[in-house]
Amino acid sequence: QKEVEQDPGPLSVPEGAIVSLNCTYSNSAFQYFMWYRQYSRKGPELLMYTYSSGNKEDGRFTAQVDKSSKYISLFIRDSQPSDSATYLCAMTYSGTYKYIFGTGTRLKVLA
Amino acid sequence: EAQVTQNPRYLITVTGKKLTVTCSQNMNHEYMSWYRQDPGLGLRQIYYSMNVEVTDKGDVPEGYKVSRKEKRNFPLILESPSPNQTSLYFCASSLSPGQLNTEAFFGQGTRLTVV
Numbered sequence: 001q002k003e004v005e006q007d008p009g010p011l012s013v014p015e016g017a018i019v020s021l022n023c024t025y026s027n028s029a030f031q032y033f034m035w036y037r038q039y040s041r042k043g044p045e046l047l048m049y050t051y052s053s054g055n056k057e058d059g060r061f062t063a064q065v066d067k068s069s070k071y072i073s074l075f076i077r078d079s080q081p082s083d084s085a086t087y088l089c090a091m092t093y094s095g096t097y098k099y100i101f102g103t104g105t106r107l108k109v110l111a
Numbered sequence: 112e113a114q115v116t117q118n119p120r121y122l123i124t125v126t127g128k129k130l131t132v133t134c135s136q137n138m139n140h141e142y143m144s145w146y147r148q149d150p151g152l153g154l155r156q157i158y159y160s161m162n163v164e165v166t167d168k169g170d171v172p173e174g175y176k177v178s179r180k181e182k183r184n185f186p187l188i189l190e191s192p193s194p195n196q197t198s199l200y201f202c203a204s205s206l207s208p209g210q211l212n213t214e215a216f217f218g219q220g221t222r223l224t225v226v
Binding site: 006008034041042043044045046088090097098099100101102103104 | 115142144146151152153154155156159161167169170201203215217218219220
């Protein structure tokens with residue numbers, strides 16, 4: 001079993017839809033949770049960074065962490081064609097410098 | 112402009128021929144790391160460095176070497192490349208991992224093909 005599981009998609013939605021992207025994980029030690037966006041032929045860029053449980057909002061993006069269920073989510077409101085990319089979740093914990101990434105979910109927002 | 116620069120962007124080489132992929136950052140970051148990205152496997156950490164002369168293995172270090180003689184540079188060395196090292200490689204840097212609001216920067220990637 002992988003430490004971090006992520007549905008690879010592709011996920012196709014119409015412009016303006018609310019998008020929900022998810023990751024599950026097995027290691028309860030994870031404390032720091034990140035979402036990256038990766039456009040085709042580019043390096044990943046950090047979107048959201050949260051610590052422990054709870055929600056964090058930044059513009060159209062909301063990150064949620066549910067440590068009891070070992071489940072994290074990224075919501076994108078009013079999705080735009082420019083949001084079409086692969087979204088990667090990543091996790092780590094204190095005392096380590098190792099990051100574990102999900103395989104990424106490919107999102108297509110249709111105009 | 113803050114950036115992580117990898118070279119080369121594309122490389123085709125033959126089995127067994129030593130190669131080095133360079134990575135340089137201009138942000139005075141302490142932490143740097145190398146990843147490989149493969150379809151269905153996502154990003155996997157190869158090696159990371161917490162500071163000059165301090166490096167450690169990630170999840171898939173076999174067949175790779177690194178060095179950190181200067182803060183800005185973190186080259187990835189393949190002493191004897193094999194076809195299973197054909198992949199897309201990314202270098203990343205940040206001030207310090209495991210801290211809230213730490214921005215992580217990735218390079219543009221190096222697509223390596225070993226024949």
